[in-house]
Amino acid sequence: MGVVKPVKSSLRRAAAAIRQARLVAFPTETVYGLGALAGSPRAVLRLYAAKGRPRFNPLIAHVATAGEAHRLVRFDDRAELLARHFWPGPLTMVLPRLPGAAVSRIACAGLPTLGVRVPDHPVALALLRAAGRPIVAPSANPSGRLSPTRAGDVARTLGGRVTMVLDGGPCRVGLESTIVDLTCRPARLLRPGGIAREAIERLIGRLDAAGGAIIAPGMLESHYAPRARLRLRARSAEAGEAFLGFGQMPPLAPEIPALNLSPNGDLTEAAHNLFSFLQTLDRPHVRTIAVAPIPTFGVGLAIQDRLARAAAPR
Ligand code: TXA
Ligand code: MG
Numbered sequence: 213m214g215v216v217k218p219v220k221s222s223l224r225r226a227a228a229a230i231r232q233a234r235l236v237a238f239p240t241e242t243v244y245g246l247g248a249l250a251g252s253p254r255a256v257l258r259l260y261a262a263k264g265r266p267r268f269n270p271l272i273a274h275v276a277t278a279g280e281a282h283r284l285v286r287f288d289d290r291a292e293l294l295a296r297h298f299w300p301g302p303l304t305m306v307l308p309r310l311p312g313a314a315v316s317r318i319a320c321a322g323l324p325t326l327g328v329r330v331p332d333h334p335v336a337l338a339l340l341r342a343a344g345r346p347i348v349a350p351s352a353n354p355s356g357r358l359s360p361t362r363a364g365d366v367a368r369t370l371g372g373r374v375t376m377v378l379d380g381g382p383c384r385v386g387l388e389s390t391i392v393d394l395t396c397r398p399a400r401l402l403r404p405g406g407i408a409r410e411a412i413e414r415l416i417g418r419l420d421a422a423g424g425a426i427i428a429p430g431m432l433e434s435h436y437a438p439r440a441r442l443r444l445r446a447r448s449a450e451a452g453e454a455f456l457g458f459g460q461m462p463p464l465a466p467e468i469p470a471l472n473l474s475p476n477g478d479l480t481e482a483a484h485n486l487f488s489f490l491q492t493l494d495r496p497h498v499r500t501i502a503v504a505p506i507p508t509f510g511v512g513l514a515i516q517d518r519l520a521r522a523a524a525p526r
Pocket of ligand 1: 240242243244245246269270271272302304306323325326327331349350351352387388389391402403
């Protein structure tokens with residue numbers, strides 16, 4: 213495994229590795245993805261194995277343009293509108309999968325639908341163009357753990373299992389894409405993420421909450437978990453804890469490790485910092501990470517979602 217700078221030659225090698233059914237981790241604007249050739253059952257099986265991901269959890273297909281997405285899934289009026297507004301960008305749309313789509317059935321976990329997105333990152337787009345086919349990519353972490361927003365996080369946790377990690381620096385958004393299920397009316401919000409729910413609702417109307425039978429499995433209760441426990445809506449921290457703040461910090465004893473997601477209370481900045489700060493505070497002697505209250509509007513909803521799952525019983 214090598215962590216490599218994404219230059220012409222390494223991108224060419226990465227694309228060749230993908231076409232040979234090997235795994236390549238690459239940066240997107242949300243988090244690092246673990247990429248595999250979508251149409252190859254062998255590659256997709258390798259991907260599930262590398263992450264230790266349950267096979268019932270489907271993967272998102274990444275493509276370089278909306279035009280390519282049209283070859284994988286059936287768009288409706290709402291999907292066209294959302295694609296025009298938010299692609300490239302942190303929006304995944306779940307749509308009916310087209311027969312003959314170049315995505316292995318294994319990646320769809322038996323569902324008649326497929327999640328698709330066009331990432332907004334030059335390295336991701338360059339890799340997709342060089343590979344010339346759709347790439348399925350979950351977040352590049354062992355299943356259930358924190359999503360990686362830096363190449364080093366990937367190397368540390370999955371290093372031995374990937375052919376190459378393309379290092380594009382820290383991810384801009386820091387949280388995964390927003391997932392909207394457009395196979396029903398009203399559409400459903402399956403996972404809050406990098407695009408605010410309100411921005412989507414302005415275009416296509418109210419979104420239903422996910423629920424009922426669909427388990428969009430980032431919806432498994434416990435997920436995104438550091439090793440330490442999490443204590444939410446904390447106003448302070450005691451011995452043995454670390455503190456993850458937002459806005460004004462409370463007075464803390466000097467031995468308490470502490471970081472501030474955003475001293476000015478900016479949710480976009482907090483999202484960008486969330487996973488990497490949790491990684492940093494997740495040290496051996498820290499039993500619990502106490503996390504300050506976070507507002508739940510805009511991207512705050514996604515932050516809250518990740519924190520709640522990280523805090524869920526395991
Ligand atoms: O920002 C992102 O979306 C990142 C980057 C790498 O693109 N990818 C990502 O993938 O977060 P992953 O596998 O960690 O999360 C994808 C989520 C899972 O919760 C999965 O269950 C859900 O999307 N999903 C995928 N296909 C689906 C489908 N057809 N129906 C419902 N949920 C689906
Ligand atoms: Mg994930």
